[in-house]
Each structure stands twice: as structure tokens, then as C-alpha cells.
Amino acid sequence: MIERTPLLNIVTHAVLIFGALLLAVPIWLSFVAATLTVAEVNSPNVHYLPGGELWNNLTAAWTRADFGVKFMNSMIVAIAVVIGKVAISAISAFSIVFFNYRLRMVFFWVIFITLMLPLEVRIVPTYAVAANALYPFQAILDFTGISWLIAQFSGVELSLEWNMLNSYTGLILPLVATATGTFLYRQFFLTIPDELVEAAKMDGSGPFRFFFEVLLPLSRTNIAALATIMFVYAWNQYLWPLLIITDRANYSTVVMELRRLIPGPDAIADWNVAMAGTLIVMLPPLLVVILMQRWFVRGLISTEK
């Protein structure tokens, strides 16, 4: 099938190199920009080779954007989102695939439909809930007249409130609830042969044991893949944190702060510092991808059937 002629080899390599350059050149240019002085970066001729100001620019970016605290915040959010997503999607897919209850397909479709609603689309209602997670319950109580009754008998005016603005919970929870992971796990669980489930039953293993001792070890590579994707996704969140975090000193994330490094119209155009900041912010997702890639490639090689 695959022909290997010298000409074809040259053409395929040319395409490959062109693609690689297309991806690599902007990254290289931002790296070079991060190593220049303000004067150099603003000079009309483009620099292609790095200068000697990298360390200075990095420290300038770090202190100006107060990355110390923000890195911590971003880490907390990204790791919590990864853990939350992996756990929730594994459990919900476990329920949908291995248990036979009446509303199973209904729940599956409800989850599936949310796939089509990314956070950006449902951002207004999500904000309303984040502002007071108990608002829907309050509304129900008010509507049914129960709060009125309680007020009559105990004299207490019922007002439920759980505010998640300016908190880690608010940053994390709305990102945890999406369907991608559930769908991924479902597809994997469906490939587990029925006989394996039955063998576990015969061995006396209940659902929990089966989940922890058979399913989870078998889905290691899935977990790695999902965790990688979700770490990058959570790390790169911009709109949502921007919306609910007003206490920027304590709760803002690195991606939000990156915005601050971008020079305004009246300020000095120190793009070298902005690019240095970009390099810093890019580093953790890059490391995660590199580390985890080794992991799931290993998983793919030792095909376990």
C-alpha cells in the first residue's frame, strides 16, 4: 500500500517540514522576543536570533504580574478540575454502562446533550448559579409557599445563600461538570467484555471492588489521556475566571494575569516582558503534555487485550 519512491519521500518530507515550521516559527519568535531589550523588540527589523535579556525579562514578568500567588491558584484549579473530572466521568460512565436501571438512557442523553453546550454558551445561567447556588431551591420554596409557612411559624425569614464568587469552588466546579470525559469512559467501558464482568461476579467481587480493582487499572491510559487534555483545558481558562474573580490579588489565575503584561496604548511597548510571561505560563501545560505523552504511548505499546 505505502509506496516508497525517492520522489515521494522528498515530497512527504517537504510537507512534514513545512508543517513543523508553520507550528514552530511563532513559538520561536516569541522565545526570541523574550530575550531582547525593549529597544530591540521595537526596532523595525525582525530579530531571528535570541539576545541576552531572557533572565531579566522573566524576572520582570514574574514580579510585575505577581505570578507567585497566581501560579499556585492556577495549579490548584487545574489539578482539582482534573481530579474532579476523572472521578466524576469514571463514576457516571460506570453507572451508565454497567447498571441496568430504567432511566439509564435518559441520563446518558442528558449528559450527552451537555457536550453541545460549552461553558461559553451557558455562561450567564452558570454565573447566576455561582452567585447563589441555592437560588433554585429558594425559588422552589418561595413558589410553593413553604418559606412563607416557615416565616409564619418560626418568624425566621428564609434566605438560602451559597455564594461561590471569588472562591476556588467557583473556579473549579463549573469546569468539572462536562460530558466529554463521561463519553470517553463510556466508549472504553463498552469494550470491556461481558465475560470479564461475569468472571468478577463469580469471583465474588461486588460493584465497588470491580470498579476499583478491575475497571480503574484497566483504564489507566484513558485516565492519562483525559487528565492531560483536561489539565491543559483548565489551565487555559480565561473567560470564566475573569467573570467571577474580582478579588484579583488572592484568586486570579496566571492566564488572567497574562493580560496585564500586554502593554496598553499609552505605556511602554515592552513586548519582550509580555513574551517572557507567555513562556512562563506555557511551561506547566507543556511539561504535563510531555510527561503524560510518554505515559500513554507506553500504554499503547503494551496492548493488553
Add this chain to the structure above:
Amino acid sequence: MADIDIRKVEKFYGKNQVVHGVDLNIQDGEFIVILGPSGCGKSTLLRMIAGLEEISNGEISIENTVVNQLEPRERGCAMVFQNYALYPHMTVAQNIGYALKVGGMRKAERMQKVEATAKSLGLDQLLDRKPAQLSGGQRQRVAMGRAIVREPKVFLFDEPLSNLDAKLRVQMRLEIRRLHRTLKATSVFVTHDQVEAMSLADRLVVMNAGRIEQVGTPEEVYHAPASIYVGGFIGSPAMNFLPCGVSDCGTFAVIDNTSFRLPVDPEIGRTIAGQSVIVGLRPEDLKIAPEANDPNLLTVAFDFSEEQGSGRLMHGRLAGRDFVLHSAGRHHPAPGAPCSLAIGAESVHLFDPTTEKRITVAGAKTGQTGTLPAAFQKTSDVTVSGAIQ
């Protein structure tokens, strides 16, 4: 006493009934083989015993305890699956020991048992391997080990040998038989392979379309098939069936549209004198008579033959139907030449054309016994040795 009592068990999938009122009593220590074509409900019946499938109607009890509502783990059964169903992420030792681990056995004790079991199956060198690193035969052994190590009251096998190649299948068959002799646990073995069934079974259960056709020792089932279905299913090549009319005196049957006569046991013949019947003739029960063209003997001309090594299968036509004969030895009739067949009354099986059941005399002993053809002989008294692939 791990006897299993199956009473009027039925199974529905929705409105579709796949097991129809099965009654079966399995004695303690017995090796029962359930034999039937694919899709006849064998696995479903086995899985209802195991507790993997709900029992729609009827009752199953093990050791006099009704198990309908019990979880699989509470029934004391171990099962060997067709595709082995080993845990891919566990080593051989962990696979074998998993049930004990779930059962809460201490690690030291568990390892001891696992090692002993592995040793008895020749797996002691492979304890640290993963299933992916094993051959089909070795995986099969691990699956067996996983069942044995629990010392269950009942062993259930669902076509465990059907994924092995022919040679390994024979070897594992012997081994299962040997194992049963040492463990003496009640065993239920499901297969669609009649050779496997005959050689393993203490008693054979022949199933067809969700019903039991016959229960009996392999000899009984072979020599006195209870129905046309069983007669045709057991034995290879299949039994020849010929529509006949029994003479008024009840001593012979005349094949329809011919003048050929077949002898009939007069005791049975008397009760069905003058009626029409279906006669079953086993290809290996027919002998070619020395004198050709005796007008009273059944005469057939064979068109072609298949060499079998131990003899030859001769194919011809009789009364408008295909007819097969197994000619043993080395001297066979030439193709096209008419041959007369010598047939004794004991090899003429009579079936009722409407009920398709065997015609017997009330109160007579059920079926003759004799020896089975070599291919079906019981694999007792065998010692298995040699390396595992």
C-alpha cells in the same frame, strides 16, 4: 452433597422464551455434559445455575437450598468461560488468587494455595506473567486454576475448549477428566461438540430449542436415542432415516416405495403392526453381506466414497434419500456395484413419525448397551504428561 436440582425452569428474554420447562437432577460428584447446537439455550441454562442470569420461572436448588435469589458468590459455583475472561492487568498468580483475595484470605495462605494450584496445572513457571504473554492453552489453564483454587462445590464450564486447536483440545479434555477424578466436584459442562460431550460425560443432556431431548449415559444416548433429533445429532456421520411401514405380523418393516425389508424386534413390532414408522440406521451398524442381490435384503449402489483411514464412508441413494454407510476395514465395494446389507433387528431404531419419539415397549429396559465407536470412547484411566505449549 452438592447435588443440583433444576425444577421446571424457564427463561424469557422479553417475550422470547429460550428455555422451556427444564427438569434435571444432577447427583453429587457427577460430570454432566449439556450438548446441543448453537443457540439452543445451553449457556442460558448454565448461567441460571451460576446466578448470572435471572430465572424467569421454576426453581434451582444446590445442596437442597433454593438459590434463585442468591448472588453468584453465595452459590459456591466456579465457572470457566469460553474466552477465559482473565483479568488483563493482573499476573497469573493474581488472577488465580483473586477470588481468595475477595474472600478475605490472608496473603501468605493465599499464595500457598495459588502456588499449589499452579503447580498442579504446570503453571508454576508462569506466575509472574500477564495473560497477554501466555499462549491460548496456558490461558485456558489459568482459567481452570482460577476455578480450582476456590475448591467450589460445583464447577461450571461454558464451552471452555472451543477456542483451542484440535490437538490441545484433546489434551485439555483428558486433563479436565483427570481433574474431575481427583476433585470429585459436581461439574456441568456445556458444549456443542459431540465427541467432547461423549468422552467427558457421566451423563449426557441433549438439548434442542430450549428443551431437554434426552438424559442418559453416552452409551444410552448413542444406542437408544430417544428421538429422531437425538439420533440425527449424535453420531458422525448422522443416522440414516427411512420412512417405512411395519408388516401386519410385526416382524419386519418395508421401506416405502421399495420391496426392501428390515427386521424388527418382534416384541416392539407386535405393538405397531401395520403402522408407518421412521426407521433410523446408523452408518456404522450396517454390514455389507457377502452374497449380493438377495431380494429380501436391502440393496444399495454407492456412487462415491470418502476415505477415513479407519474405513470408508460410502454414499448412495435409497428410496429417494441420501444414504451413508461406514465400511470398516480395507476391502470396500466398488462404486456403482449394488451391495446387499446385512442388518440385525438390534440396529433398527424405530421412531413414531408424528411425535418423532423412539418407539419402545412399555416396561422394557431402555435401550441396549454396547461399546461406543472408538471416537466416542470415554477418556478414563489416562495420565497426562508432556509440556504445555
